[in-house]
Amino acid sequence: MEYILSKSEKKRRAKNIEELAAELADLSPQEIKKLPCEDFIKEEILAARNLKAGARKRQIKYLTKNLRELDPEPLFDFLSEKKGSHLQQKKEFHELENLRDNIINDALAASRDSTDADEEPDREWQSPALDSAAEMLPGLDIDMVRQTAWRYTRNRSVAHSREIFRLLKAAAERKKWQEQ
Secondary structure, rough: OOOOOOOOHHHHHHHHHHHHHHHOOOOOOOHHHHHOOOHHHHHHHHHOOOHHHHHHHHHHHHHHHHHHEEEEEEHHHHHHHHHOOOOHHHHHHHHHHHHHHHHHHHHHHHHHHHOOOOOOOHHHHHHHHHHHHHHHOOOOOOOHHHHHHHHHHHHOOOHHHHHHHHHHHHHHHHHHHHHH
């Protein structure tokens, strides 16, 4: 099952890349030369550095459009190393939010299917999002996430949604620590 990004998620990702473009435009020419990207992008970043006000905004929008066609991950990593950029953290936060929403949507779909079929709800429901979370985050307590998502289907409590996010975030942080 492939997930389609919501319009809001697409806008958030576009805004994140626009913020990346703006931060890249603030780099020094020496740092821009070291960027892990094509020369064309480096030239556009240099062009944005020298502009003021509206012209700079237009150039950053143009740069954003070009960055969306590439993999921006190396640029996020570069900024994280050089400036301790908050953009990478923000991107990871939104990815975890999206993963949580997909897990909840799978749980709701499983609950709806069992109700439509007049069957007893299956507490071991299948979830591609949960499988992908387990793959991405090896230390994740899958049973706890599954149980909490199932509770969410019963009463739609925001507390359950927050608990799923907390579990995902804790597993992501453990993974980071292990990688260091």
